[in-house]
Amino acid sequence: QARITREFCAAIGITPVKFHDLRATFITNLLARGESLARVMAIVGHSQIKTTNGYLRKAGVDVQGATEKLGYDLPDEVVGAKVLSLR
Numbered sequence: 001q002a003r004i005t006r007e008f009c010a011a012i013g014i015t016p017v018k019f020h021d022l023r024a025t026f027i028t029n030l031l032a033r034g035e036s037l038a039r040v041m042a043i044v045g046h047s048q049i050k051t052t053n054g055y056l057r058k059a060g061v062d063v064q065g066a067t068e069k070l071g072y073d074l075p076d077e078v079v080g081a082k083v084l085s086l087r
Contacts, residue, residue: 027055 001019009016023044030040037052046052 024055027052031056 005019005022006016027040027044030043031037031052037049037056041047041049041052044052
């Protein structure tokens, strides 16, 4: 897989990528789009939930949108801001 990926990148003239990076992107994208953890595990052949769950945490998918359930209506200038001054 690594050799094929490396040769493909060279053939089309792009920076080489690692096969595992492509696999990680695939898993992360499935999880970010709401695919179930169990189904992703089956697709990629993971037998341990902690393996797949690691991709979930790295992508921030496990916490994404969680606070929206509180129903707070925040001003537009606050949404997406990293820091909110309370003074």
